[in-house]
Amino acid sequence: MKILAYGVRDDEMPYLEEWQKQNPDVEVKAVPELITDETVEWAKGYDGVDVYQQLPYTDTVFEKLDSYGIHNVSLRNVGVDNMNPEAVKKYNMNITNVPVYSPAAIAEFSVAQLMNLLRRTKEYFHKFDRNDYRWAPQISHELNDQVVGVIGTGHIGQVAINIYKGFGAKVIAYDKFHNPELEKEGLYVDSLEELYKQATVITLHIPLFPETEHMLDKAAFDQMNDGVFIVNASRGPLIDESALIDALDSGKVAGAALDVLEDETKVFNKDLTGKNMDYPEFWNLTSRENVLVSPHTAFYTDVAVKNMVQYSLSANKDLIETGTSDKLVKF
Structure with missing residues (x-):
């Protein structure tokens, strides 16, 4: 049994090698390159491929794998939002993902970034750079005084809710699919509009689908409280960045913590030192004192990376041996 793992980073290798020792009957070859129309040819002779990338998986990749x-x-x-479902079905691809690798990693990071927003740490760091050690005028806010609107109550959203409750914040939630335990607690509101009206903080923990793309647009921001804080550690296109910039300009949004961006593949996980990059929204957002942009690192912990590597390899082994897996994605 042979598996080719694409796009493997140095930090993933120890966990891949550990899994290999535990599964000596499987030969795993790791390459740092992503799977593309060209590199897919390296998979000839293998039984399965293990992949991770933010770039799209082209239809040609699936066509060649099928051949x-x-x-x-x-x-x-x-996420499977960078795959064409029709191509997946046309070429009879069995796709698995790692639906739960570490909800705590992402939830904890999103809360930490909100705390940085509320306590205005970016502004203080910049003042320190100027040898300015005065407190004023950067008076901050307390998390226990916020109404946190959690959109999406899956694994990550549930962990985030527990953390916020631990800080003493009032939590409300919206999801099309209600968690029975959260429903017992009376956390759910009936609509996004109701959540927008109540929340002083809005944090996103939902997948990207066509119907959720740009869910936070001008119309949504207009319904929110003045001075609301926005946190997104889910998917960049959930937010219309142009509308967010307008909302920041007007003061409708007091601050934003963004671990994901609409066009993040232009910048994230790349060394662009000394290079120009055409992404005006990125430059606008990162230049602001009240916006925190991180390069899609909410997931990036030792626990999460280990689980992502080893769960995916085990799922690929299951596919090869049995033709199915408990992590099979339905398209």
Whole structure:
């Protein structure tokens, strides 16, 4: 049994090697390159591929895998929004993901970034750079005084809710699919509009689908409280960045913590030192004292990376051996 793992980073290698020792019957080859129309040819002779990338998986990639007799593709992440479902079905691909690798990693990071927003740490760091050690005028806010609107109450959203409750914040939530325990607590509101009206903080923990793209647009921001804080550690296109910039300009949004961006593949996980990059919204947002942009690192912990690598390899092995997996994605 042979698996080719694409896009493997140095920090993933120890966990891949650990899994290999535990599964000596499987030969795993790791390459740092992403799977593309060109590199997919390296998969000839393998039984499955293990992948992770933010770039799209082209239809040609699936077409070529099919021609090589490979139908087992395991993602080391959750999202499948960069795959064409029609191509997946046309070429009979079995796709697995890692739906739960560490909800705490992302939830904890999103709360930490909100705390940085509320306590205005970016502004203080910049003052320190100027040898200015005065408190004023950067008076901050307390988390226990906020109404936190959590959109999406899956694994990550539930962990975030527990953390916020631990700080003493009032939590409200919206999700099309209610968690029975949260429903007992009376946390759910009936609509996004109701959540927008009540929340002083809005944090996103939902997948990207066509119907959720730009869910936070001008119309949504207009319904929110003045001075609301926005946190997004889910998917960049959930927010219309132009509308967010306008809302920041007007003061409707007091601050934003963004671990994901609409066009993040232009910048994230790249060394662009000394290079120009055409992404005006990125420059606008990162230049602001009240906006925190991080390069899609909410997931990036030792626990999460280990689980992403080893769960995906185990899922690929299951596909090869049995033709199915408990992590099979339905398209």
